[in-house]
Amino acid sequence: MNTSFRRACFSAALLVGLAQAVPAVAQTSYFFPGAQASSFDPKVPTPEQFLGYPIGSHYTRTDQIVAYLRELDRVSDRVSLRVLGTTFEERPQVVATITTPENQQNLAQLQQDRRALHDPKLPAPNYGKLPVVVSLNFGVHGNESSSSEAALLLAYYLTASTSPETQQWLQQSVVTVDPLENPDGRDRASHWFDQNKSWPNPTDPLDREHTEAWPGGRTNHFYTDLNRDWLSLTQPESRARMAFFHEWYPNVMIDFHEMGTNGTYYFEPSKPHSTENDLIPRATYEVLNVHMAKYFAKALDNLGSLYWTKEQFDNLSPIYGSTYPDFEGGVGITFEVGSSRGLAQEGTNGVVTFPFTIRNHVATGLATVRGAVEEKELYLRHQRDFFTSALSEAKKFTTKAYVFGNAQDATLTNKFLTVLLQHKIEVHELGKNVTLDKQSFEQGKAYVVPTAQPQYRIVNSLFEELTTFHDSVFYDVTGWSQAHAYGLAVSKQKNANLVQGAAVQAPKKLTGEVRGGQSSYAYLLPWSDYNAPRALTALQRAGLVAKVSFKPFRAGPADHPVDFGYGTLVIPVAAQKQPADSVFQVVSRISRQNQVAFTSVTTGFSVGGIDLGSNNVRTVPEAQAALLVGNGTNASEVGEAWFVASQQLGLPLSRIEVSNFGRAPLARYTSIVLVGGTYTSLDKAALEKLRRWVQDGGTLITLKNASEWVIKQGIVKEKLLVPANAGWADTTAAAKGKATGSRRADFVQQEQEGTRAIAGSIYLADIDITNPIGFGLTSRRLYVFRNGTTFLRPSRNPYATVAQYTAKPLVSGYVSQANLRQISNSAAVVVSKAGAGRVVLFADDPNFRHYWHGTSRLFANALLLGPLLNLPEGPAAISAEEEAH
Ligand SMILES: [Zn+2]
Structure with missing residues (x-):
């Protein structure tokens, strides 16, 4: 569709918004171009009739979205709305289930009948009698706002349409609509877009409407990317969603997103092999994904909308909403539409309007239901085959059981057990006290996870290391083992019966x-x-x-x-x-x-x-901690540090905008945290103030490139390792001669990018557990997550390098040889004395995505015990003369 037509559609929508009688039809024909206005039940209000404005002319608040779905539930026996949970900001997390009135009466029985799909012990079901379950999930990234508006239209269509095709869909399927995967982020974004809208719509990408203020609405209350939380389940939204997921084990699940304004529309299949996980049956990618793609293509072809597939995005790890279902016998799919972020924005494909983005999502959403119903049995049979093959795959796998636990840390052991149970993983008590791999495990304080179980693929993902990949370009992390993240002792057993006790039904009720x-x-x-x-x-x-x-x-x-x-x-x-x-x-x-x-x-x-x-x-002095936040700081890392203080430590934390640092009375703080970021807005006076506060006894805690910054500013006398292969060019002596006059015939060089970046992988470090930063850890083996390129040189003070990467540190994930050499033997954590104070430098983000508990302990120690850290000066500590050089 050409730009001017898109714009015309949008203005028309705005105009008709003024006259209440007309819009229902206008909106219906724009969003459901193939449908007759007469084929909708007039008792069901359109979103426009209910909200009072045409969809696409305004960003709908979450309470209005919930209210509309409640209205559908009230007026129609096709719909039932449930509240799954509540967010940190007290917004309800709802899901609408849409199917025939008969199925609505029978939901529990249908769930029971569908158990044969995911429990291979049960006899094979009568596939013809089971509904296919389609889950349409919207807005996990709150500022990718077209999705939740599309949810309203899709819910309306499925509720109101009287067409024979729709009736057949509802007989054959149960459709669940999660309209607001991230309610808090959604409102943060929609308030921004609504309060900054203007008429005529400014299409300039730099207009305030299109440039959300820090931290933006992508994430939840604690700035967590909920689309990275499906495995670790650190946030209440994820836990509520996971419980609902396992009621149905959806056969097809869609996650609706937006990408940059210059993008068109993306759906799967993703890039073959390199973005796919070898644990998943090829049929998921080559049959199910491809089958669906035909329906998506047709739907977008009908609208004249451009799209692309097979080039990017990630099917590798089960941390996303579009991949987790692949590990549970369904197929998960990402939709991405080029975003308007605001009502209309210029891009390379012309002006993208909000209604246009919504319209594309509506089309692919309906195509999903059509595709799932038309090949219903394919999806149902796949799921049963998937869980049956899990058992045969596990049989071939060398590890028969994982034993985990730390007798000295009942809370963390139980926390990990809880996550396993939330994934419906079979876990057993440890049968007797044992020593395995030189680690002792105590009965009642350790557990056994057999691999021979239907959830084998998730178990494998949670425990196993992965070091071979098809490619070197990644969308996100390549190491996601939760066992390492928790830092609990884990042993892989080749004999499951050796130590297995009774099955665990629920997490332990710990008492003090x-x-x-x-x-x-x-x-x-x-x-x-x-x-x-x-x-x-x-x-x-x-x-x-x-x-x-x-x-x-x-x-x-x-x-x-x-x-x-x-x-x-x-x-x-x-x-x-x-x-x-x-x-x-x-x-x-x-x-x-x-x-x-x-x-x-x-x-x-x-x-x-x-x-x-x-x-x-x-x-121990009572901690008074401050965290610099706002423009220039990494919002995820801010959110994680804030989460540790608030949720893990119960510690009030002052979050100070970098722009307010100049007027902050620093004397009241015992510790100040600088997460990764660029602190260029701190002027000379601010820097001097920070330096003086450290010298006077303050504890400064720096992460990633903030650690580089304090070294470069001379706040501490430590050194960085300069990347051997900095930037794009290979500047090694060997390459220099060759580079002259050479040329490349691979113009699209993004394939090279991955070899330089560290997408996120897991490394082993040696930690000094007698240093206050290491207090509480019971093993010197420290698993560190790294997704940055800050390389710290071990300190010259022998007491100062608290954690150091081992000589062969890679445990799981992808890294280039050059980067691996750089990481090997470098420092992971350094405590550097500065006057009466100290700086605790982390090369990495110890609080990564809230689940890296092994290293977040170090961060907590730095916050609480940092002021007591008076580093001894060893024989090799830097002398005054040396400092002068
Ligand atoms: Zn997204």
């Missing part, structure tokens, strides 16, 4: 306690439990003085003393301003609220190691 009851002397809490740092902030907020032990000791009842490791918290009763009874009450409450076990002791005299009055047991 004070072992030994009330004490008049002190309470102790090991730092190794994931919730111990959270308990510390709670103790401090309740007004108690807490100390932390820098050395291990053995204490407790004489008949069975207990070993307490680095970082153990000590709450001395007499040092408190509160009477002993009240101290006990607070400690008891905090133990229950955080499910941690304190031990009460009656003496400060330890059986072994240091005593409680030692100089090595130091009072």
Whole structure:
């Protein structure tokens, strides 16, 4: 369709918006060009009749979207609306199920009948009698807003259409419509677009309407990309969605997106092999995807809309809404439409209007239902075959079971167990205490995951390393093993029956306690439990003085003393301003609220190691942390650091706009966090202020390129490793001669890009667990996630390199040989002394996507214990003379 026509359509829509009687028909013919106006049930209001404006002339708020679907539920027995959950900003997360009134009466039975599709133990079903389930999911990226508007129109069509074809669709299928995958992000974006709209519509891409302010509406409340959260399930929206997913195991699931304004329309198949996962049966890509593509192509051909396939995007990992279904016997598909971001925007294909983007999504959405129903049995049989073949594939696989757990960290072990159960993975108790791969696993505190189960492919994805790839260009991460992210001990077993106990039905209900009851002397809490740092902030907020032990000791009842490791918290009763009874009450409450076990002791005299009055047991100052946010800072990393403070530590965090840094009274903060970003807007005075605050005793925590920035600004005396192969050109001596006069005949050089970037992979580092930054960890093996190119040189102070990549660090994911050489033996975490203060430099993002718990512990330690970090100066520490050079 040419541009002028598109524009004309849009103006017409606006004009008719003024006259209420006309628009229903105008809108119907624009969005459903093949349909007769008479073939819609007049009792069902169109979105326009309900909202009072034509779809595409305004960004619809989430409450209006929910209200319209409630109205459909009210007026039609084809629709049932359910609330799945609530977001951080108290918006409901809803899903509409649309099918015939008969099916609506029978949803639970249909789910029960469909169990034979995903449970190979059950006899094969009568495929003709089962509905195909189509899930249409909209707006996981909140500012890709055409999708949720399309959801309203698609829901209307399926509810109101009286055509024989629609009636047949509804008999043969159950369609679920998730109109708002990301309600909080959606409203952040729609408020922006609505408050900045103007007439006539400014089409200039630089107009304020088209340039959302930081952080934009793509992500949820904590700036999480929910379309990367399908495996890790860190956010409530994802968990609610996953529970609903497993009610139906959809056969076809669509995730509706937008891409840049210059894009046309994208649907799958994606790039063959290189973007596909070898765990998935080829039929998913070569039969199911290809079958559907014919319907999408036809629908867009009918509109005259341009599109492309097979070139990009990712089918590799199950972290997306469009890939997770591939791992569950369905087919997941991404739709991307070139975006208007606002009501109308200029692009290389002319002016893209909001109604036009919505119209494309409506067309492909209806084509999805058509394609799924017409080849219903293909999709149903595929699902049963998929889960049956999971068992035979598992049989061929060498690992028969994974054993995981950390007896010293019940909370984190249980957290991982919970995620496995949310994926409907079969997990067993550990049958007896065992030592495997030099790691000890305790019954009741460790679990066994057999690979021979229908969820084999998800199990494999959660536990296995992947180091061979078809290509070197990636859309996102190439290492997603959750087992490594949690940092729990894991052992791969070749014999499943060796250690397997009873099947686990539900996560453990952890309870806290004070072992030994009330004490008049002190309470102790090991730092190794994931919730111990959270308990510390709670103790401090309740007004108690807490100390932390820098050395291990053995204490407790004489008949069975207990070993307490680095970082153990000590709450001395007499040092408190509160009477002993009240101290006990607070400690008891905090133990229950955080499910941690304190031990009460009656003496400060330890059986072994240091005593409680030692100089090595130091009072922890209450943390007052600040995080620089806003323009120039990486919103994801800001969100992650904020999430750690808020959700993991219960720590109030001041989020200070970089532009306000100049007037921030820094003396009130014990620690300041700079996530990756460009801090060019900090002027000389601001820099000097920051430097002085560190010198005066502050703890500065820097991630990724912020670590580079503090080194380049001379705030610390550390060094960067300069990438051996910086930029695009190969500048190695060997390549230099060859480069002159050479030419390339592969003009489209994007294939090269991947070899330089580090898309996201997993590496092994050695961590000093006697350094406060490493307190609480029980193993020196630290799995680090890396998706950047900040290379830190190990410090010259031998105590300062807290974590260092090993000589052969790659564990899982893709990396070029040149980058791997650079990473090997480089520093992952450095603590650098600066006057009375220090800078904790992370080469990577320790809080990656909220699930990298193994390293987020280090970040939490830096926030809470950083002020106590007084680095010893070893023999090789930099001397004053050397510094002068
Ligand atoms: Zn998107």
